[in-house]
Amino acid sequence: MxxxxxxxxxxxxxxxxxxxxxxxxxxxxxxxxxxxxxxxxxxxxxxxxxxxxxxxxxxxxxxxxxxxxxxxxxxxxxxxxxxxxxxxxxxxxxxxxxxxxxxxxxxxxxxxxxxxxxxxxxxxxxxxxxxxxxxxxxxxxxxxxxxxxxxxxxxxxxxxxxxxxxxxxxxxxxxxxxxxxxxxxxxxxxxxxxxxxxxxxxxxxxxxxxxxxxxxxxxxxxxxxxxxxxxxxxxxxxxxxxxxxxxxxxxxxxxxxxxxxxxxxxxxxxxxxxxxxGDDRGLALPPKVAPTQVIMIPIGPPKTREQVVGRVDELFAQLKQAGVRVKVDDRPDQSPGWKFNEYEMRGVPIRVELGPRDMENGQVVLVSRISGEKKIVKQENFVEEVQNMLAEIHQQMYDRAKQFRDDNFTSVDSLDEFKAFLEQQRGFALAGWCGSDACEAQVKDETGATSRNIPFEPSEHKKTCLVCGESAKHTVVFGRAY
Amino acid sequence: MxxxxxxxxxxxxxxxxxxxxxxxxxxxxxxxxxxxxxxxxxxxxxxxxxxxxxxxxxxxxxxxxxxxxxxxxxxxxxxxxxxxxxxxxxxxxxxxxxxxxxxxxxxxxxxxxxxxxxxxxxxxxxxxxxxxxxxxxxxxxxxxxxxxxxxxxxxxxxxxxxxxxxxxxxxxxxxxxxxxxxxxxxxxxxxxxxxxxxxxxxxxxxxxxxxxxxxxxxxxxxxxxxxxxxxxxxxxxxxxxxxxxxxxxxxxxxxxxxxxxxxxxxxxxxxxxxxxxGDDRGLALPPKVAPTQVIMIPIGPPKTREQVVGRVDELFAQLKQAGVRVKVDDRPDQSPGWKFNEYEMRGVPIRVELGPRDMENGQVVLVSRISGEKKIVKQENFVEEVQNMLAEIHQQMYDRAKQFRDDNFTSVDSLDEFKAFLEQQRGFALAGWCGSDACEAQVKDETGATSRNIPFEPSEHKKTCLVCGESAKHTVVFGRAY
The missing domain is CATH 3.30.930.10 (Bira Bifunctional Protein; Domain 2)
Structure with missing residues (x-):
């Protein structure tokens, strides 16, 4: 460390x-x-x-x-x-x-x-x-x-x-x-x-x-x-x-x-x-870009350890063969709980747990970093189940991000309305703009928000400039930016 | 151009x-x-x-x-x-x-x-x-x-x-x-x-x-x-x-x-x-590192052109599928002869020619950039034959480079001998060296050659320093360098 x-x-x-x-x-x-x-x-x-x-x-x-x-x-x-x-x-x-x-x-x-x-x-x-x-x-x-x-x-x-x-x-x-x-x-x-x-x-x-x-x-x-x-x-x-x-x-x-x-x-x-x-637990990486897509953690007491690790290694090989970026953490000096937190914090999309009872039942546990969902699957379907879950996680992450954006996206008709919005919450505003540099600058001066772009597909076409009230040339997305 | x-x-x-x-x-x-x-x-x-x-x-x-x-x-x-x-x-x-x-x-x-x-x-x-x-x-x-x-x-x-x-x-x-x-x-x-x-x-x-x-x-x-x-x-x-x-x-x-x-x-x-x-015709790239490993050139008169190009495209797809880096040059405004020279100059390891007679005979012609060998092969064995020829070309290129090096590698016992060698031809010399900076510097001053390294596996162990004649500590490769 x-x-x-x-x-x-x-x-x-x-x-x-x-x-x-x-x-x-x-x-x-x-x-x-x-x-x-x-x-x-x-x-x-x-x-x-x-x-x-x-x-x-x-x-x-x-x-x-x-x-x-x-x-x-x-x-x-x-x-x-x-x-x-x-x-x-x-x-x-x-x-x-x-x-x-x-x-x-x-x-x-x-x-x-x-x-x-x-x-x-x-x-x-x-x-x-x-x-x-x-x-x-x-x-x-x-x-x-x-x-x-x-x-x-x-x-x-x-x-x-x-x-x-x-x-x-x-x-x-x-x-x-x-x-x-x-x-x-x-x-x-x-x-x-x-x-x-x-x-x-x-x-x-x-x-x-x-x-x-x-x-x-x-x-x-x-x-x-x-x-x-x-x-x-x-x-x-x-x-x-x-x-x-x-x-x-x-x-x-x-x-x-x-x-x-x-x-x-x-x-x-x-x-x-x-x-x-990301969230309060740490990173959350979308599966396609995540360096490690799946972390496999053997669990259970020392006496079954060798057997469990052996099976984990076999499943690991299957996943790797299928092109999944997978790692095993079989360090004996760290507890499973510590590892769960660690890889959640590092944003690994799927955690795989395998213990002695899973061995008996021919199953394996998949846990999603995003939804927290625990899915118990048959070992014979392991690769397919992992690939499906990776695809689901991608979609969930996209949907969540889109929902968040929609929830924090308003439409305003005046600068005052925009200011009021920004006092309540952070986010973007759709607004009409007359096309003058002066009005654009005034938005920035008074709100700290800049024009992000003139979207190709705005949810609505605004009629008047949020600053001067004149006829709008464009519908613009405004927001504070990094 | x-x-x-x-x-x-x-x-x-x-x-x-x-x-x-x-x-x-x-x-x-x-x-x-x-x-x-x-x-x-x-x-x-x-x-x-x-x-x-x-x-x-x-x-x-x-x-x-x-x-x-x-x-x-x-x-x-x-x-x-x-x-x-x-x-x-x-x-x-x-x-x-x-x-x-x-x-x-x-x-x-x-x-x-x-x-x-x-x-x-x-x-x-x-x-x-x-x-x-x-x-x-x-x-x-x-x-x-x-x-x-x-x-x-x-x-x-x-x-x-x-x-x-x-x-x-x-x-x-x-x-x-x-x-x-x-x-x-x-x-x-x-x-x-x-x-x-x-x-x-x-x-x-x-x-x-x-x-x-x-x-x-x-x-x-x-x-x-x-x-x-x-x-x-x-x-x-x-x-x-x-x-x-x-x-x-x-x-x-x-x-x-x-x-x-x-x-x-x-x-x-x-x-x-x-x-x-490289040689006097231009670049010659070893297959594993060559951006284009195979260039395919359709030949023959305009009336059979469409048919020939069609077959070339099929063979192209097979090679590409097999992971070979292949291109087709079917530009009608350049002659096959011009293209042959062009891709030889650019060092493409294999040229593939296909004309109407090859179509009739179900064959295709492979030409090696290195040996100039023309090999007529069955279209059904095309991918395998190309892969074999690529492997052969790699080996030939390595062998030739090794032969060239061996031919231009001498062993000398004195600075005069080394100088005489360098007047006759360019190349490396194996020589004994006492270990002193002064002797090494003298070699450089008088020949322009520097010590390249002390090889792990010299062809022989030299006994005396090429400059001072004292007992040699190391056997060194000397050569002029870029």
Whole structure:
């Protein structure tokens, strides 16, 4: 047990202090350590393995849709940022700069990438000649750095891990099709892999990516009612193509600028997983992303121990063979009760208990981390029963998260109504918006809530702006956000 | 086709100019681009996919032996380097420094990691309390930066990708066992996955890792007779444990320093693959690591085209189903001859041709990239024949590389003899060495060759030092190196 872990005796209840609950859980479940570098955390094996599962699944989805991975330098010359005005304004305040290397002062400062549109734009200009080179569909798995003022483990760290897709297309239609395809990939992944229901929509201009024409996002609600932007997809128009001279010869032998896109998700998904599904007992991991899906614990007195452990090992082998991520904890120096708590706290979806009486009856006990349901099943149906329960747990976790979101989602007609809602409870509000930056800013000033996105499928279309009362251009989801 | 590629019309023959051959091949096969940042390259999809295959295989081997992945910050406070004297001396000249971030000058400069012993040492000190926490077996996949004076694509770049294993143990015996286990993992991987024969041995003190007690390496011979150090494994003793206070309570409740190890391979393996196996026709990739193992090319006149392509697609599906990485090139606007050259240049191990006559005869033609052998096989045995040929090709590539190395490996008794050898041909020499730094340095000064390692299994044990003629302490492999 690590020194850090020992400091967390009990997990603070969510209702008492959600932020402390969050830190308690990630410490006690051994997911991360603070590092000696400001805002940087260490991803310990139990959180990194969640990230590996996310990577494996997304990477397969990217490749199925024709993307390939590549790797671009982490260093970006200062002059690159100055080529796209909005981009430099958006990112400059957060950049770390390398000014010396190899014992010498550099002629030009090098930024550590906060995102790679500029470097990749520069390379694409070199690579792309003709329409035959398009579309160019590349993804990068990488570390990026944004020197944030306020950091929070997983959700906002100075250095984080992510993937960034960067594609170049012949025209707007194809680039927009790609932008939407990747947004849909993220939605499907969030809901069907992470069991996190998300709101899909377009960012308002003030919230869009620095340098994008349009930004789309998926937004998730945490158990404290706050939002996490869980993935974004940007249609960049010809902004970066013009800045970096990404041109191609079209079918009529004319030079045209490419239309580009970019899209990404990051290790903040780990934070979202914890805050969407966790409870006062600790982590609760959806089966598809959980490093360990099933923990098997032999029980009973020492005299039957060897026999029980032998049978557990056989059942373990069956599960493993079937592709289930399963572990056995047969340590004799920890009690079953201690182990039950431990693996509940670590969020393992299913606990399997096997004792001497189960041996006699040819049965085995499955316990769901989510519902607490105890299911006694025949050993001969073990693998199938486990697989069914894993599927059920995924669905239950999704349904619960969706129910929670629906319960904390209101519709308001005025700023006062929104403020009153936020005093009662935390959550999102659907509201009309006239489209002016001023009204959007006023919502933020008075409530701390920002526009999350303009949902594609709002439950209703609002008629008037919640601030000025003028005719609404859009129906917007507002919420406080991480 | 990229602009860069167009500049390489023909590949320079290896015998004419090996360095130009290397650059021509990697350009023409579209493996990399130079970036605008000094010494940094872009890993284009075809080289990155080689790295992904390396990663997948090694990662599985690391996990099988009980290691887990984690991720540590890329930034290392300057003070950390000063804690281990040899380490700082070894790496300081190559460090890039972040001095400003978020609009402010930093109080302490942050190095970009050249390797992570210091950061991980700091964290291990926090994590490890008792012998129950040991061994701690962690690996990291990451980018690292060394501001090298001379760079060469893949082999030596300012930023590169690698894995670094870092483990902590109760005692020297266990740490040394780990060091040797990982060295053996690398040897087996190099030989049985990359088809690269390697010399396994210990580095001399002057060539060991900065801060290690003992460094072990696997060394490969390129087709120009030069060496590439393809992997290293270090026993670090208690050097980093003392510097970072990595202590544990032993079974007698006494504080003890841990014994630690580290070990790594990097994207330079891609360069080694190219230089060990490539030839004047271009790349030649060993089947297990090749992104595309089989390219299928339908041939024959337009009137039978549809039928032929239909059959190719069926056979393609069979291969894919069997887990072979296969592609079809049925572009009608490129001739079969052009395609044959193209995929030979790109190093695809097997070409499959299918034309109307093959259709009639129920056969298909397999062509080996390595031997040029054309094998006509029955379509009903297609998958099995391909799998057999892939296995044969692996073995042939290994055997050829081994034969080449043996042909360019001499044994010398004096420096003059070694010099004479190097004037005749390039290659390695086995020689006795008295153990003095001065004699080792003299070999380097006069020949440009360095000690590669002290092989565990030399073909003979040399009696006298090649320089001073005194009694030899070790039998050493010398060679010029990348």
């Amino acid at each position: 690590s020194k850090e872990k020992q400091f967390v005796k009990e997990i603070t209840p969510q209702s008492e202090d959600f932020s402390r609950w969050y830190i308690d859980v990630i410490k006690k479940a051994d997911l991360m350590s603070y590092s000696p570098v400001r805002g940087c955390i260490v991803f310990k094996p139990d959180s990194y393995e969640i990230w590996e599962n996310i990577q494996r699944e997304l990477d397969a989805r990217f490749k199925e849709t024709g993307h390939r991975n590549a790797y671009f330098p982490i260093f970006i010359p200062e002059s690159f940022f100055n080529k796209e005005k909005e981009h430099v304004e958006g990112f400059n305040p957060e950049l770390p700069w390398v000014t010396e290397a190899g014992g010498e002062k550099l002629e030009e400062r090098l930024a550590i990438r906060p995102t790679s549109e500029t470097m990749i734009g520069h390379m694409y200009a070199e690579w792309i000649n003709s329409y035959r080179d398009l579309p160019l569909l590349i993804n990068q798995w990488a570390n990026v750095v944004r020197w944030e003022k306020r950091t929070q483990p997983f959700l906002r760290t100075s250095e984080f891990l992510w993937q960034e897709g960067h594609t170049a297309h012949e025209d707007e239609a194809d680039a927009r099709r790609e932008t939407m395809q990747m947004l849909e990939t993220y939605r499907d992944f969030a809901e069907n892999f992470l069991a996190i229901p998300v709101i899909v929509g377009q960012k308002t201009p003030s919230e869009k990516f620095a340098g994008a024409v349009d930004t789309y996002s998926i937004e998730a609600m945490m158990k404290d009612g706050k939002a996490v932007q869980a993935g974004t997809s940007h249609y960049l128009g010809t902004n970066f193509a013009v800045a970096f001279d990404i041109k191609y010869l079209d079918r009529e032998n004319q030079h045209q600028f490419c239309h580009t896109t970019s899209w990404g998700v990051s290790t903040r998904l780990i934070g979202a997983l914890i805050m969407v599904h | 990229s602009k860069e590629k167009q500049f390489v019309k023909e590949i320079t023959p290896q015998s004419e100019d090996f360095s130009r051959w290397y650059i021509d091949v990697i350009k023409k096969a579209d493996l990399m681009s130079y970036s605008p940042v000094r010494g940094c390259i872009v890993f284009k999809p075809d080289s990155y996919e080689i790295w992904e295959n390396i990663q997948r295989e090694l990662d599985a081997r690391f996990k099988e032996t009980g290691h887990r992945n984690a991720y540590f910050p890329i930034f290392i406070p300057e003070s950390f380097f000063n804690k281990e004297k040899e380490h700082v001396e070894g790496f300081n000249p190559e460090l890039p420094w972040v001095t400003e971030a978020g609009g402010e000058k930093l109080e302490e400069r942050l190095a970009i990691r050249p390797t992570s012993e210091t950061m991980i040492g700091h964290m291990y000190a926090e994590w490890i309390n008792s012998y129950r926490d040991l061994p701690l077996l962690i690996n990291q996949w990451a980018n690292v930066v060394r501001w090298e004076k001379r760079t060469q694509p893949f082999l030596r770049t300012s930023e590169f990708l690698w894995q670094e294993g870092h483990t902590a143990h109760e005692d020297e015996a266990d740490a040394r066992r780990e060091t040797m286990q990982m060295l053996e993992t690398y040897r087996d991987f190099a030989e049985n996955f990359l088809a690269i024969p390697v010399i396994v041995g210990q580095k001399t003190p002057s060539e060991k890792f900065a801060g290690a007690v003992d460094t072990y390496s696997i060394e490969a011979m390129m087709k120009d007779g030069k060496a590439v150090q393809a992997g290293t494994s270090h026993y670090l003793g208690t050097n980093f444990a003392v510097a970072f206070d990595i202590k544990y309570l032993d079974r007698e409740n006494q504080h003890q320093f841990c014994h630690t190890t580290s070990w790594g391979v990097s994207t330079r393996l891609i360069g080694a693959l190219i230089m060990v196996h």
